[in-house]
Amino acid sequence: MLLETLILWLHLIALGLGGAAVFGIPVVASAMDGASNDARAVLNGRVEALGKIGSAALGLIIVTGLGILGLRGGIGGDPVWFWIKMALVVAFVVTIALAKRTGAAAMTGDQAAAGRLKALSMLEFVLFALVILVALLTFG
Known part of the structure; x- marks a missing residue:
């Protein structure tokens, strides 16, 4: 029961991180319209960082989702x-x-x-x- 709770907790944390990426990337990217080249480079770095967070979150969601299914037996x-x-x-x-x-x-x-x-x-x-x-x- 404790293991399932910890895996579900990780699953929910990953959902939060994934949501931050899903909502954050377009917000940061929208600031690029009309930005100087220097500002665009900084904003692009933020988009890349959020993308890495989102990718890691997606991987964790898949792994923990499979773990939950396995522990629950279906x-x-x-x-x-x-x-x-x-x-x-x-x-x-x-x-x-x-x-x-x-x-x-x-x-x-x-x-x-x-x-x-x-x-x-x-x-x-x-x-x-x-x-x-x-x-x-x-x-x-």
């Missing part, structure tokens, strides 16, 4: 909502990968990529919120 909640949550998680991970690739293009000055990045960021917000909502519906 889903332990409503299976329909669980698989909806898993589909949302996959969509979220794909969106993150697309946003990373698009962000790299936007940093080179690609204005079309910058526009797509804003849409991807909004999609990340929505998917992040939906994953958490559906997790609550799954596990109560």
Whole structure:
């Protein structure tokens, strides 16, 4: 029971860190519009740092989620909502990968990529919120 509680605690900490990245990266990136080259370099460093935090959080969420499933001996909640949550998680991970690739293009000055990045960021917000909502519906 203590091990499961500690793994769940790590899972929730990772969700918080992931949320900080999901919400923080677009805020910092939006400050780049019209910024000087020196300021853009500093802001880009902040975006990269938040991206590393988000990547580490995502890895920890996956590992701890699998650990919780293993300790509980299965889903332990409503299976329909669980698989909806898993589909949302996959969509979220794909969106993150697309946003990373698009962000790299936007940093080179690609204005079309910058526009797509804003849409991807909004999609990340929505998917992040939906994953958490559906997790609550799954596990109560």
